[in-house]
Amino acid sequence: MVGGKRFGSSFANAKLADSFRSVLMQASSRGEAFDLATGRPMSEITAARADRLWVQLAREFIDERWDDFAARHRQSTVDGLVTLTCGLLREGRQPPDLKMLREALTHWEFNTAARRRSAEPPVEYREALRWIAASSLPLDVIAQPDGIRAGMKAISTTLDGSRASASTVARKRAALSGPLRFAVEKGYLSHNPMRDVRVKRQQTVEAIDPRVVVNPRQAKALLDAVREIEPTVHGFFALLYYAALRPAEARAIRKDDLTLPESGWGQIVLHSSYQESGSAWTDAGTHGEERHLKHRSDRDTRVIPAHPELVKALRAHLATYELGVSGRLFVTRTGRGGHPIPAPWQNPVSMSTIYRVWARAREQALTPEEAASPLARRPYDLRHAAVSTWLSAGVDSTQVAAWAGHSVAVLMRVYASSLHGHQVQAMRQIEALIESSEGTDG
Known part of the structure; x- marks a missing residue:
């Protein structure tokens, strides 16, 4: 019993159990403190901590979590672990080849799938891996306040020494807190040392920049330009603008997901x-993977009305182009050099194609001043325009949040600054009140 909590361990035979009991009794006789999280003597916890390096902890952590993480989450977490590992080094140590070290950590040390496929690392990584094993800081140093501050400094700085963005710091902070929580679970630490250090967090900007939001006239001009440049993806961009789909959602759209009447609204x-x-x-070694909707469970769906213009665009696409595997609408139909790929098309349309077409459409549809501005700089900004249009049209925020796949709180926090119609109405109300009060007393 430690701190009123009962702990227990099982052993293969009585001799091993007696040996472990003897360790506990000796620690108790010495008056040694016991860890409240694990029930073990602090000397045992300290020894486990002292023997373990940060690079070893990071590797254990990613191996433990690999199967639970989506491919994008794996990539993001490993990116943070690499940044931290390259920053948490013994005093005076500088990697002889930082690029090779980062590559070895990314594609071997912290890549569980690669190590499952092969027992030995590639020859070109071995020297870098030996170097980091000799240079990585011990966990007991990381657990000190100065160690935590060193970790925060590593994730707050880019490779060229400039200050990292608030969103980057927030993302990579999880790569520090995650392994430390894992160390507590494994009994290497008695508590998460990040709680002992106060670090001022950078304010992340969630609200969209109103300058990126196109009006309906500009959106129509951009979609018309896309249709002229690359008609196979016109419907893709129409989904982003008229239905506020994320690009990843539009890439997964299949014919069976659509209800497209001959006229009027669809679904x-x-x-x-x-x-x-x-x-x-990815588990299958493919370039990407199909996942559930963002912030949703595996079987959740999101139902969105299809504007008549969107219905028209999608019906035209279905009437003109053969579908990909499983009925996918937007697929890669050409390879390098523009050479056609024979059906059946399996891969969703590449984002490089989407960005290339969008860049040309902005040049064609916008004025030089608009093209040089942030206006619709990314295809994702069409989604922002869609949500902003719905809100400005007076659609209830709860309904807009459901269509867009947000919570109401996130919706209002992100899009409050783009409600041009509401702002104009508010200014008119203020103007009318002032005019009506002119010439009156009080």
């Missing part, structure tokens, strides 16, 4: 998205 039932991460991070 879209979303149930998945296609996340692109790279073959190093």
